Structures are given as structure tokens and as C-alpha cells.
């Protein structure tokens with residue numbers, strides 16, 4: 001189980017680190033124009049598909065394995081502790097939002113930025129950017145909540 005726990009932490013580091021890096025890129029894209037702005041969105045899309053998505057998948061899958069092991073070792077009383085179930089619920093919801101909403105949206109945006117080369121982005125891009133920003137904020141709150149409950153509570 002030590003290896004599974006290690007992969008759980010590794011996934012978490014990739015997930016959080018990748019999201020912070022993509023957020024910095026998207027914020028700096030605000031003051032950029034043309035080719036520079038579009039390149040920032042392409043890189044943000046790559047970060048989601050190569051770092052954030054795999055990180056979230058690793059965290060959720062190893063979290064489920066750790067849950068089964070903990071249930072066998074310690075029984076249902078431990079599972080009822082908020083430190084465990086808040087992490088599980090918040091982590092699962094955050095993982096689903098990343099894998100099924102943020103990841104496809106950011107890769108779609110990256111493809112649009114790629115097609116635009118150094119020109120203007122299509123009108124649909126603005127709506128996608130707002131959707132991604134909203135989902136990423138919700139995910140960030142859930143991830144911090146998971147970490148806070150499992151470590152501090």
C-alpha cells in the first residue's frame with residue numbers, strides 16, 4: 001500500500017501543480033495578443049492533457065484502492081470520520097469535473113488557438129474560457145478542502 005499511497009501523492013502533486021501552471025498561463029494570456037496569446041492557450045491545453053488529467057486520474061484511482069484497503073483494515077467507523085469522507089467526496093467530484101469538463105474544454109480551446117495561428121480567436125472561445133475558469137475555481141476549492149480535511153482535521 002506504500003506504493004499506492006506514493007502514487008496518490010504523486011497524482012495530487014501533478015494535478016495541483018499542473019492546474020496552477022495552466023492558470024498562470026491563462027492569466028498572462030489576458031495581456032497578450034495574437035500569436036503569443038494563442039501559444040499560451042495551446043500550452044495550457046497541453047498541460048491539461050499531459051499533467052492535470054493524468055494527475056487527477058492517478059489520484060482518483062489510487063484513492064479508490066486506498067479506500068478498499070482502509071475499509072478492510074479499519075472498518076466502517078474510520079470511513080465515517082469527516083477527515084476521510086470529505087476528502088473522498090470532494091476529491092471524487094473534483095476529479096470528475098477535471099476529467100469530464102475541464103480537460104475536454106481546455107483541449108478544445110487549444111485546438112481553436114492552434115487553428116487561429118496568430119489571428120483572432122472564434123467567438124465561441126470566450127464562452128469556453130468562462131466555463132473553464134468557473135470549473136477550475138470550483139475544482140481548486142474542492143482540492144484544497146480535500147487536502148485540508150485529510151491533513152488538518
Ligand code: HEM
Nearest residue numbers: 012059060063064066067070087088091092143146147150
Ligand atoms: C484532490 C483530491 C485528494 C487529495 C488532495 C487527497 C489527499 C490525501 C492525502 C494527503 C492523504 C494522506 C493522509 C495521511 O497519510 O495522513 C490521502 C490518503 C487517502 N486518500 Fe486521498 N486525496 C484526494 C482524493 C481522494 C479520493 C478521490 C479518494 C477516494 C475515493 C481518496 C481516498 C484516500 C484514502 C482512503 C486514503 C488513506 C487514508 C489512510 O489510510 O489513513 N482520496 N489522501
